Amino acid sequence: MKNMTTDGPMVEFRKDLFADERDDNLNEVGKPTRRQDIRGHVTGRSPFFDDHLFNGLLHMRCARSPHHHARIRRVDTTAAERMPGVVRVLTGRDVPVNLNTLLSLLDFGLDDEPILSETKVAYKGEPVAAVIAETEAEARAAAAAVHVDWEVLPHVLDVEEAVKPGAPAVLDIYPNNKFVYHGKYDHQKLRFGDVDAAFKTADHIVEGRYQMSPIEQAPIETCGAIAAPEQNDRYVCYTSTQALFFSLGTAAKVLTLPSSRLHFIGGTVGGGFGGKVDSIHEPLAILGTMLTGRPVKYAWDRAEEMQVGAPRGAERWYITDGVMADGRIVARKFTGYFDAGAYTRLSSYAIIKGVGHLPGPYTIPNVYADVYCVYTNRTPATAMRGFGITGVDFSIEAHMDKVAETVGMNPIELRILNAYRDGDMKAHRREAKNCALIECAQVVAEKAGVTISPALKAANSLTGGGGDRGALPVFTATDSEGRVEGFTATSYAKKGGGSGPENLPPVALRPTAAQPATRPAPQPRVETARPAPQAAAPDNPRPSEPADQTQKKPARSGAMRFSSLSGFRRR
Amino acid sequence: MTTVETYATLDDAARAMGSDAAYLAGGTLLMRAVNEGNAPDRLVRLNNPNPKEFRSSGDKLILGAGLTMAGVLSLRELDFLHPVARVIGGPQIRNMATVVGNLFAEHPYGDFATALLALGAQVVPVGQGSPRPVEDIFRDRSRVGLISSVEFHRPRDPRAFGFLKVSRVKPKGVSVLSIAALLPREGGRIRGARIAFGAMGATPLRSAGAERALEGQSLDATSIDRAAAAAIEGLDPPTDQIASAWYRREVAGVHLKRLLTGMERI
Amino acid sequence: MARTPVTFNLNGSPKAAFANPGQNLLDFLRRDVGDLTPKFGCGQGTCGACTVTINGQTQLACLVLAEAVNGQDVRTAGGLGQGATLDPLQESFMDHFAAQCGYCTPGMLVSARALLDQNPRPTRDEVIEAISGNLCRCTGYEPIITAILAVAEGRERA
Amino acid sequence: MAIHKGRGFAAINYPIGMNLGGDPSQALVHSNPDGKFTVALSAIDLGQGMKSVTRQIAAETLGVPIEDVYVDTADSDTGPHDMGSFASRGTHRMGNAVIRASEEARQVMLEAAAEELEVDAGDLVTDGKGSIHVRGAPSRSITTMAAAQAAQFRQGRTIAGRGIFLVPLSEVDPETGEMSPVTTFAHAAMLVTVEVDDETGEVAVTDMQSAYEVGRALNPKLVEQQLRGGAWMGMSHAAWETTEPYYPARDHGPEDFNTYLMPGPGDLAPHHISVLERPAADGPYGGKGPGEMCANPVLPAVVNAVYDAVGVRIDELPVTPEKVLRGIQAMGGAKPRQAL
Structure with a gap:
């Protein structure tokens, strides 16, 4: 069954496994057809965003915070505006909706991040002004001439320091530097069975602490966009985005433009690995074009890509396993801290993905997790290949090795013994299907010459699952640790909501315009939750409510709410 | 904003230099600074630099200002330096970077300069100045004028010179550290030991401890162990993205021992 | 600002354009000459995406002063192959799936061509050395090494 | 000094498709008068092969040769809505949307052919080589080009299809974490061999043996590209990469590729890959999307191998020579286990 498909190290296709679940006689699917784009790649003719030339192209570059955390007393652009070649200098005042969170397009999370910060910066490298000049060198020189009067604030860089009482507040809207899930808890919970009871019955308790590093996506093409005026009062935007309509939707929201006035072109991208989802460049490039009438390019240089571009966030995991002497894991408990950096971006979402993945590809009858999305004064984290999973898989599989050593078992046998099989109940309360972990482990053991017991060599994913293993726990221990008051579910980590997005306009829940930045705070600086108006049309006036700060806030800090699911809404 | 001045000779270029000017040779460091907006306003360059600018006089080897790493690799007279030139950057960098420019390369670069320090090389200023030891350049690079060449004596036995570069990335990676050793032997005894370390300070530095441990000794397991144990004396390792000062201290002796053991076997 | 006329050979054809003071060759080739095959990856000389040859030697266009190529012979990936006939290296990269996003590919091919021009039968280690200045984030390099060796060993056409 | 060899194992699964769903992808397919098809998408090809894999899926579904299909992506004026290329959703979501669009277009194509052949469309099959014929009677055939021309110029039909694929949005229970994260999982197991230098702490990965289960290898060479490149990235994550070498301190953040470390072509380990295919019920032709899980x-496996080699557990990535050396020193020397 071995097909040599390269001249280098071998690839084999194990067509013998799961053969009766497949029809291998297809015409085109399964063929090693050349890439459609390969000729363009080898001739250097594939059109990346920066391969579109424009006469009179202007260049944009941002002035950035040198501090981890600081209040902005004043941004002075007068010197920059007088520099050679400078056409315009943008600050937060020029951005129509200068507050966003990427996942607002999915009705997930509060807008928390300015496009160009006006009052405060929360990480080193945060942009406060954008210079537009005739050449890249002139934009660079002028960005250095933007003067900011800073008031440096205490900062926090470690996730567990950040959640201690009295830690500097990174974002005023999230109490204790923790994202709020479902309007209810300061972490995402997973509760399946009763781990504490199971620990008491276990022969061994195995504990571990694991730290994943922050990692740069490092595409060879840096992130960027070129915007230009198009006919019919529209704007065209050539972009390196990984997510065309995410970027288009974000630009429409931030610029308060109907999406029909935007024409996004991309699709040929020089590597992404998750780093080109954030839609940082498109809104500012288009805004530059709107305000100058000329084509504008905004792209990161390599240093910015590495230190300003959002990395894969670091994660810290604590794992405790209850293990029987024969190697069966009967309970597994996680405490996780995701280092989101200064703003939410996609971290809150990564955690839900990670929690849905616990306890890894194993059937364990008692599982518990508390996972925190923690704000620190670091570069905001975002997606990267393996998003939400890579770090916890590192932790789980390093931990499995400790378990194997504790019970004196071959590590491959330990995995097969505990592997999930078709019909098993997973901790997120769905049945396991289409499993293949056992077969992967067996193939590797065979290739590497690792001897495993006949019983485990004969095991498979199709049989031996279900039954007791497929049942929900008789008892699940739940708790209300980490309860948070004053938030509504719709604007936090509850995608859509039970009654559907059409008739559930998110309730306006906003920080006040001017926010104190230091702790301690007497209570969360948000308004009390109000019931969502039922079936209110977007244009209907809001039900009468007590006068509050929300109605007085300046329009640019988020008067409109936009989502891919529910469109624009006036608050 | 940047301006560029192009001259026919180094003498002309030297006259044009000033505190607001930088001399553009291979460009591998200076053009990056230009791209990043960190370079002086005036760039001074030669019209036709010679990438193989080299001559010898007796056992004196004279490497001209235009000589590139690729130029070194193309010259059989410099074969004992090929292992050094071969680990500077990647192929493109070696086609551009000059030997003299490497003397001005700041940490973590400057592995060729480390070799020149071990060789006791002298730099020859453009104009009237007399040759000065490369240490003078390291002391204050900003006050050095244009260099016309760097010169040193060919080791009588080329096997007396050894070089090792340790990097995390292979085959092209910046240094955890580099070591150059010149161990001339007379009657089996080392006379005039020079051990230089790269990436173990802001500039290439000599290991006073290792030199003392080797001087007058034969190169054997005992003297090598002593040199390794004393290697860190005279060095001032930095913490950077590649390694911490602690790590550099811990492994400096280990790598010196490996280099010297290899030289002992020859 | 005073622009400097630069006359040079690009892929065998004479070219003339004006360079800005301090402008690098990469920007000059892309914006002013119109050869988009060299790519910007770093502007620091650390990625190799802008690799070109100058008088037959690979250099990094982002670190070359544009006006320094006056009178020189510059070649880019745009000059590989002849007309519709691709260079054997280009064919081999296609056959061996040696490109994914394609962004490092032009620079990688220029380095590979320079290697084979100087050393038609390189060893695997010599191939590794020759592409060590060209970063690829997608492939893990193995297919690229395989594709170059295939041409060197004559298993690929020509 | 000694070099110690060690082996380490790990096994993982990976959720395919955007977490919790709620993320539609759309595709449009239409034919030209000469029977060639264009697939219009807003998906992104960032190297993973989106254009190529959707092209194969479209050709398979339409029943036409691959060279008769061209995928155009991404222009928001012509490509319908798509959330993007991330979260291992490209092949899964867009592949299914392309199948639906292609099925619809195929049906019109068969109806046009049926009218020309004067048979029932339900009796027609495609041969995948450019012809449509009556099932069991290959001689009663018409080329797809002729069918397309007939549709366009005689019958007044548009051979076109629309496709959308949406996994409905899942709720998440705040109390228990109950949810439907995704509909299918890919799988992998990996055994790596390392060599650890006990005087310097340097770790070299010298061999990788893997098994990846990918649902179906829609294009085996594209799958291999992902697995090989992804495993290289995993090795890089394990022992080289970090944006903050002294995390959580932000000092010494790398700003170029000389100081942001990734393994070079001289650091490669031979990677011997086995591909397993257990088709996913709702994956396009069973495909799962191998692009993300391959690094994990x-x-x-690398940290487990280092422990096997010298007895040092590295619980904080990356595995730097410094961490290994400190571990060895703390134990008073390497403690090789070689248990695997």
Whole structure:
């Protein structure tokens, strides 16, 4: 069954496994057809965003915070505006909706991040002004001439320091530097069975602490966009985005433009690995074009890509396993801290993905997790290949090795013994299907010459699952640790909501315009939750409510709410 | 904003230099600074630099200002330096970077300069100045004028010179550290030991401890162990993205021992 | 600002354009000459995406002063192959799936061509050395090494 | 000095498709008068092969040769809505949307052919080589080009299809975490061999043996590209990469590729790959999307191998020579286990 498909190290296709679940006689699917784009790649003719030339192209570059955390007393652009070649200098005042969170397009999370910060910066490298000049060198020189009067604030860089009482507040809207899930808890919970009871019955308790590093996506093409005026009062935007309509939707929201006035072109991208989802460049490039009438390019240089571009966030995991002497894991408990950096971006979402993945590809009858999305004064984290999973898989599989050593078992046998099989109940309360972990482990053991017991060599994913293993726990221990008051579910980590997005306009829940930045705070600086108006049309006036700060806030800090699911809404 | 001045000779270029000017040779460091907006306003360059600018006089080897790493690799007279030139950057960098420019390369670069320090090389200023030891350049690079060449004596036995570069990335990676050793032997005894370390300070530095441990000794397991144990004396390792000062201290002796053991076997 | 006329050979054809003071060759080739095959990856000389040859030697266009190529012979990936006939290296990269996003590919091919021009039968280690200045984030390099060796060993056409 | 060899193992699964769903992808397919098809998408090809894999899926579904299909992506004026290329959703979501669009277009194509052949469309099959014929009677055939021309110029039909694929949005229970994260999982196992230098702490990965289960290898060479490149990235994550070498301190953040470390071509380990295919019920032709999971098993396998080699557990990535050396020194020397 071995097909040599390269001249280098071998690839084999194990067509013998799961053969009766497949029809291998297809015409085109399964063929090693050349890439459609390969000729363009080898001739250097594939059109990346920066391969579109424009006469009179202007260049944009941002002035950035040198501090981890600081209040902005004043941004002075007068010197920059007088520099050679400078056409315009943008600050937060020029951005129509200068507050966003990427996942607002999915009705997930509060807008928390300015496009160009006006009052405060929360990480080193945060942009406060954008210079537009005739050449890249002139934009660079002028960005250095933007003067900011800073008031440096205490900062926090470690996730567990950040959640201690009295830690500097990174974002005023999230109490204790923790994202709020479902309007209810300061972490995402997973509760399946009763781990504490199971620990008491276990022969061994195995504990571990694991730290994943922050990692740069490092595409060879840096992130960027070129915007230009198009006919019919529209704007065209050539972009390196990984997510065309995410970027288009974000630009429409931030610029308060109907999406029909935007024409996004991309699709040929020089590597992404998750780093080109954030839609940082498109809104500012288009805004530059709107305000100058000329084509504008905004792209990161390599240093910015590495230190300003959002990395894969670091994660810290604590794992405790209850293990029987024969190697069966009967309970597994996680405490996780995701280092989101200064703003939410996609971290809150990564955690839900990670929690849905616990306890890894194993059937364990008692599982518990508390996972925190923690704000620190670091570069905001975002997606990267393996998003939400890579770090916890590192932790789980390093931990499995400790378990194997504790019970004196071959590590491959330990995995097969505990592997999930078709019909098993997973901790997120769905049945396991289409499993293949056992077969992967067996193939590797065979290739590497690792001897495993006949019983485990004969095991498979199709049989031996279900039954007791497929049942929900008789008892699940739940708790209300980490309860948070004053938030509504719709604007936090509850995608859509039970009654559907059409008739559930998110309730306006906003920080006040001017926010104190230091702790301690007497209570969360948000308004009390109000019931969502039922079936209110977007244009209907809001039900009468007590006068509050929300109605007085300046329009640019988020008067409109936009989502891919529910469109624009006036608050 | 940047301006560029192009001259026919180094003498002309030297006259044009000033505190607001930088001399553009291979460009591998200076053009990056230009791209990043960190370079002086005036760039001074030669019209036709010679990438193989080299001559010898007796056992004196004279490497001209235009000589590139690729130029070194193309010259059989410099074969004992090929292992050094071969680990500077990647192929493109070696086609551009000059030997003299490497003397001005700041940490973590400057592995060729480390070799020149071990060789006791002298730099020859453009104009009237007399040759000065490369240490003078390291002391204050900003006050050095244009260099016309760097010169040193060919080791009588080329096997007396050894070089090792340790990097995390292979085959092209910046240094955890580099070591150059010149161990001339007379009657089996080392006379005039020079051990230089790269990436173990802001500039290439000599290991006073290792030199003392080797001087007058034969190169054997005992003297090598002593040199390794004393290697860190005279060095001032930095913490950077590649390694911490602690790590550099811990492994400096280990790598010196490996280099010297290899030289002992020859 | 005073622009400097630069006359040079690009892929065998004479070219003339004006360079800005301090402008690098990469920007000059892309914006002013119109050869988009060299790519910007770093502007620091650390990625190799802008690799070109100058008088037959690979250099990094982002670190070359544009006006320094006056009178020189510059070649880019745009000059590989002849007309519709691709260079054997280009064919081999296609056959061996040696490109994914394609962004490092032009620079990688220029380095590979320079290697084979100087050393038609390189060893695997010599191939590794020759592409060590060209970063690829997608492939893990193995297919690229395989594709170059295939041409060197004559298993690929020509 | 000694070099110690060690082996480490890890096994993982990976959720395919955007977490919790709610993320539609759309595709449009239409034919030209000469029977060639264009697939219009807003998906992104960032190297993973989106254009190529959707092209194969479209050709398979339409029943036409691959060279008769061209995928155009991404222009928001012509490509319908798509959330993007991330979260291992490209092949899964867009592949299914392309199948639906292609099925619809195929049906019109068969109806046009049926009218020309004067048979029932339900009796027609495609041969995948450019012809449509009556099932069991290959001689009663018409080329797809002729069918397309007939549709366009005689019958007044548009051979076109629309496709959308949406996994409905899942709720998440705040109390228990109950949810439907995704509909299918890919799998992998990996055994790596390392060599550890006990005087310097340097770790070299010298061999990788893997098994990846990908649902179906829609294009085996594209799958291999992902697995090989992804495993390299996993090795890189394990022992080289970090934006903050002294995390959580932000000092010494790398700003170029000389100081942001990734393994070079001289650091490669031979990677011997086995591909398993257990088709996913709702994957396009069973495909799962291998692009993200391939790096994940390498990280733990490397730390486990280092422990096997010298007895040092590295619980904080990356595995730098410094961490290994400190561990060895703390134990008073390497403690090789070689248990695997």
